[in-house]
Amino acid sequence: MDVLHNLYTGFSVALTWPNLLSCTAGVLFGQMIGILPGIGAPTAIALLLPLTFSLDPTSAIIMFAGIYYGVAYGGTVTSILINVPGESSSVMTCVDGYAMAQRGRAGAALSISAIGSFAAGTVAIVLLMSFAPAMARFALRFGPAEYFGLGAMAFGLLTVFGSGSPFKIIISTVIGILISTVGMDLVSGMPRLTFGVPQLLGGIDFIVIICGLFGLAEVFNSIEEPEGGHLAQEQFKLRETFLTWHEWVESRWAIVRGGIIGFLVGLIPAGGITTASFLAYMAEKKASKHPETFGKGDIAGVAAPESANNAASISGFAPLLALGVPGSATTAVMLAGFMMWGIRPGPLLFTTKPDLVWGLIASMYVGNTILLVINMFLIPLFVAMLRIPYSILMGFIIVFASIGAYSVNNSMFEVWLMVGFGLLGYVMKKLKYPIVPLILAMVLGNLVEKSLRQALVLSAGSLDVFYTRPITVAFLLIALLAYCSPLIRMALARAGYGKDVINVESL
């Protein structure tokens, strides 16, 4: 009953005109971001953050959430039509979606993506309403030792879900932690790693780094490796979006399985929507009676990952809201937004800001409905956007990134820092050092260090605080297993078990 009452409160917040407009703007913008190459949800939100200083925080967060799950819908369009994933979470959709388009069933593929995303997203919102408050009540038991363990676990899980060198993932994570230490130490008041530069005393702002690593670096990467593709189908008729009975039957359980997998993966810190879509695809292929049809235009191969990525984007809000721990780069940027408005996500958020939390949850119902409608009827408009040359887009990305960086402190120093981080991000990608661990570590680094120091202060320097508290022990054990996971995977590979990899770069 509490949940229903809270949801009623949420709808009374979400259905006000400013918040409805914010939600609509967010999902439309997110859909466009998902379609356009070279710009993703973290970049878009980071570029918009400085511009929303004057907005009501609830409206701004509703808009950003709309961008996040709207992107999952939008990335599907390019995956199906030109075999180029608009977003990393739509990589698996390319496999069967483009094959369907080549057979003239692009409309059906887009339909099932929209329907699957809507169905799984709606169920995920319902589950979020139960899970998030329960997580928050559980997190009320957390002390500094538990938060340290949670942070260590989140860092460790980055090596579990990653491919490539685990050492490079750890290096990227550590660099993020080091960046978070730059500036004045809050406990002692001593400057750290500022090298006498007064502008660094306040630390390096998250917005500057995101604008550089995701904005400018992506511009350079996209210039060097332009994404292109041939449209499999340019003209659409409305009736082509209707599914046949056979396609409905083939896809219904894929939506259910994909939604469940997506929801569960999204709950894990560092889980990510890309991981969810990959796991859902692999699980659907294993569960299928005809796995040989996957990769050749099986509609279940489109329904499963699309349902999973939308469910994961919704459930990713649970650790963010209830624990204050972001599950992906996008929620990490949103955490920065929360802090910008002076709101601290965590277990107390549900009691101190119920309007914001439940307004956000209710707005997800509205946003998913809007997305279903526009994806069924406005696809030709979005197809037209694919024709915008990147040479025009990149200029605007640079404009937004530069103004975003400048507006942090109204100083050119931050703009030059952004250029530096842009070059760093460009080089890191070329040398296969993942960027997402750096971002997550930068956001969580202060919290983890503060928690560690607080825990040791409370225990008078004794380390037993880390092995006598059961929740902390559980988190630290998972972290240890996670860091050992590359060795476990090597041992399993030598024993002859298959190895599926997920690219942590595309979380």
Place this chain on the structure above:
Amino acid sequence: MWYANIIAGAAVFLLGAATTAVSWKTLPYGGEFGPGPGFVPFWMGIVLMLCATPVIITDLRAKATAERLFRPETAKCLQVLALIVGVFLVLPILGFSVGLALVTGGGMRLMGRHGWLACGATVVGTAVCIHFLFGRWLGIPLPTGVVGW
């Protein structure tokens, strides 16, 4: 690419060494009631060195491949970087609106070989939008140049 990987690994190792050394020399390791401000940077530097070592060893053992760090398309990136840096250096004179507008027009000309008319129209439109959207409506105090924008 082989050389680039080795150099990157070495750079990470040196970064770790420098971080460890700087934090040990300039920051207190312990505090009155627990770790001090130098604790985390010290150990992160150690971790960097420990992780860079196997990366360097793996890269040294790897065979050189045909993949190159810098490709012909990298020249385009350098052109865009030169455009950005050049404009940013003269931003105090040009002002933000005009300067960033020149970046969009310049990018269109460099990357897309769009006509001068299209580039010029984009420059003018972008400058107007930046001035009114960011400078006036959102109230961001963007630096103005000799034009006053």
